[in-house]
Amino acid sequence: xxxxIFLIVISAVFSQNFILVKFLGICPFxxxxxxxxxxxxxxxxxxxxMILATLVTWPLYMYIMVTLGIEYLEIIFFIFVxxxxxxxxxxxxxxxxxxxxxxxxxxxxxxxxNCAILGVAELLLVNxxxxxxxxxxxxxxxxxxFALLYALFAGVGFTVAMVLMGGVREKLEKLPVxxxxxxxxxxxxxxxxxxxAFYVFALL
Amino acid sequence: MNAKLKQYGKIAYDGLIxxxxxxxxxxxxxxxxxxxxxxxxxxxxxLSVTVVxxxxxxIISLLRNVIPNTVRIxxxxxxxxxxxxxxxxxLEKYIPDLYDSMGVFLPLIVVNCVxxxxxxxxxxxxxxxxxxxxxxxxxxxxxxxxxxxxxxxEFLGSGSFFGIQVMDFKIGFFTNAAGAFFVxxxxxALFMLITDxxxxxxxxxxxxxxxxxxxxxxPVDNTAVQATEET
Numbered sequence: 001x002x003x004x005i006f007l008i009v010i011s012a013v014f015s016q017n018f019i020l021v022k023f024l025g026i027c028p029f030x031x032x033x034x035x036x037x038x039x040x041x042x043x044x045x046x047x048x049x050m051i052l053a054t055l056v057t058w059p060l061y062m063y064i065m066v067t068l069g070i071e072y073l074e075i076i077f078f079i080f081v082x083x084x085x086x087x088x089x090x091x092x093x094x095x096x097x098x099x100x101x102x103x104x105x106x107x108x109x110x111x112x113x114n115c116a117i118l119g120v121a122e123l124l125l126v127n128x129x130x131x132x133x134x135x136x137x138x139x140x141x142x143x144x145x146f147a148l149l150y151a152l153f154a155g156v157g158f159t160v161a162m163v164l165m166g167g168v169r170e171k172l173e174k175l176p177v178x179x180x181x182x183x184x185x186x187x188x189x190x191x192x193x194x195x196x197a198f199y200v201f202a203l204l
Numbered sequence: 205m206n207a208k209l210k211q212y213g214k215i216a217y218d219g220l221i222x223x224x225x226x227x228x229x230x231x232x233x234x235x236x237x238x239x240x241x242x243x244x245x246x247x248x249x250x251l252s253v254t255v256v257x258x259x260x261x262x263i264i265s266l267l268r269n270v271i272p273n274t275v276r277i278x279x280x281x282x283x284x285x286x287x288x289x290x291x292x293x294x295l296e297k298y299i300p301d302l303y304d305s306m307g308v309f310l311p312l313i314v315v316n317c318v319x320x321x322x323x324x325x326x327x328x329x330x331x332x333x334x335x336x337x338x339x340x341x342x343x344x345x346x347x348x349x350x351x352x353x354x355x356x357x358e359f360l361g362s363g364s365f366f367g368i369q370v371m372d373f374k375i376g377f378f379t380n381a382a383g384a385f386f387v388x389x390x391x392x393a394l395f396m397l398i399t400d401x402x403x404x405x406x407x408x409x410x411x412x413x414x415x416x417x418x419x420x421x422x423p424v425d426n427t428a429v430q431a432t433e434e435t
Contacts, residue, residue: 021381023238024308027317030233072293075311076285083278112281113315115234122308180397184230188389195382 004129004140005149011133012153014201018116019161020194021202025116029162030187032107034173039166040159042107047155049111050120052085053078054151057121058144078121079112086112116158120151134202164194212337219341226349227395231317236350237384238309243366246354247347248302249309252295254343256287257319261327261339263287268328280323281314288313318346349391356387 018024025046032042057078065071090108094101111117124147126132129140132150140146168190177186225231232253239249263283264271271279292310295303303310313319322342327335358364361378363371377383 023234023381023384024312026233026237027231030230072289075289075292075314076282078311079281079285079314080278083281113317113320115312115315118312118315119308122311178393180393180400185389185393185396188385188392192382192385192389195380195385196377199380199382 004146008129008133008146008149009153010201012150013157013160014198016134016202017157017161017198018119018154019158020191020198022119024119025114025158028107028110028114029165029191030184032110033162033165033187034169036163036166036170038107039162041103042110043155043159043162045107046111046114046116046158047152049082049086049089049108049114049117050151050155050158051148052089053082053117053121054124054147055144056081056085058124058147061125074122074125078118082117082121083112116154120154124150161194161198165191168194212334215334215337216341219338219343220345220348221399223342223345224349224395225318225321225342225346226353227392228399229318229321230392231321232319232346233388234312235309235316236353237381237388239306240350240353240357240384240387241361241379242358243351243354245302245305246350248299249306250343250347250350252291252302252306252310253313253316253318254340254347256284256291256313257322257343258336258339259287260284260319260323261335262332264323264327265330265332265335271328276328277320277324280320280328284319284323285314318342353384353387353391356391357383360387 016022019026019029028042028046033039060077060081061071061074065074065077086108090101093108123132124142126142129142129146132142165187169187172186172190181189221228223229226236235249235253236246240246260280260283264280267279267283288311291313292303295306295310322338326338330338355365357378358366359370360375361383363369363373375383378387
């Protein structure tokens with residue numbers, strides 16, 4: 001049990017990192033990673049929505065949609081659930097803590113169209129844990145607890161990659177770069193080197 | 205009629221080059237990076253996005269006067285999600301190979317920023333035919349870009365071209381994640397360089413056309429300027 005949990009954590013954060021290995025959530029990775037602070041806020045917001053979305057979509061699919069035989073509607077249902085959750089979260093944060101809303105609020109609407117959220121909801125729709133977590137022993141069946149744990153640490157992995165990129169980009173700003181490499185191209189090349197570092201975990 | 209054709213031509217040129225979704229706007233990056241492991245995969249992904257883009261653009265343009273402004277984004281998302289669901293069913297039945305290789309990136313077409321972006325910026329304001337032209341050519345621009353990245357990565361990564369073995373070498377770097385970022389970054393840089401040079405060349409040509417050749421300019425009449433300065 002403990003070994004399984006450890007595997008899920010390592011897999012979600014490092015060896016199957018959402019941004020640098022699976023290519024999910026690249027838009028915020030390129031768009032909001034100019035500063036470490038905003039990268040961290042975005043990462044936390046995404047993690048929060050990921051957990052909430054999994055908490056709703058996983059039981060919805062496994063217990064309701066499969067029973068009713070309407071699995072083919074999953075895309076429409078999921079995107080609706082995510083959009084509603086994001087809207088709700090925005091309103092709650094605005095009421096509870098205006099300070100937090102000011103620092104995080106602007107990122108929330110962007111999250112609806114974030115591949116990472118829909119990606120985690122879609123990826124977790126399997127019956128066997130080994131289909132999601134590479135290296136897990138076959139035969140361990142998926143349940144809501146594992147799904148939530150995976151979503152949490154996928155979010156942590158997303159945040160780690162965002163913050164690292166934020167740090168790299170703060171330094172990149174000060175470097176003399178050829179005109180055609182400015183902006184996206186040099187960021188992509190930097191991301192490529194980070195992906196190389198994360199690839200090592202997949203080899204373990 | 206001619207003016208209309210010219211307008212369609214401009215929309216097409218914008219979609220293909222000026223506002224190329226992949227290289228210029230850098231939208232829909234997840235699909236570009238994730239599906240460009242081989243030329244066939246990236247071509248399939250590009251065409252799938254084109255189909256969804258065309259259908260959603262047409263439908264949204266038809267409904268542009270019916271959808272209330274306040275709920276337009278959810279309405280667009282539902283239309284796009286429906287199109288993707290239909291596409292998924294068709295691919296599962298008729299092209300199962302592509303369906304399998306696309307995996308999670310097939311449902312993720314819903315959150316591809318290019319599609320929602322064109323719906324919001326173009327289809328929700330323009331008539332149907334213009335929107336259809338825009339959908340097709342934005343999609344084709346994206347398909348060309350994706351296929352180019354796919355060809356480069358496939359060739360360097362496994363020495364093959366559209367699945368046919370051409371040369372006997374393998375550079376593992378290009379088949380994994382790091383290579384995807386690297387090739388994409390370099391491709392954007394090259395695209396910027398080429399379009400910049402083309403722009404510069406065009407500007408030089410225009411300047412040459414405007415220049416008055418042999419005759420010297422007539423002397424400027426300064427009296428009018430002096431008169432206004434004095435008053």
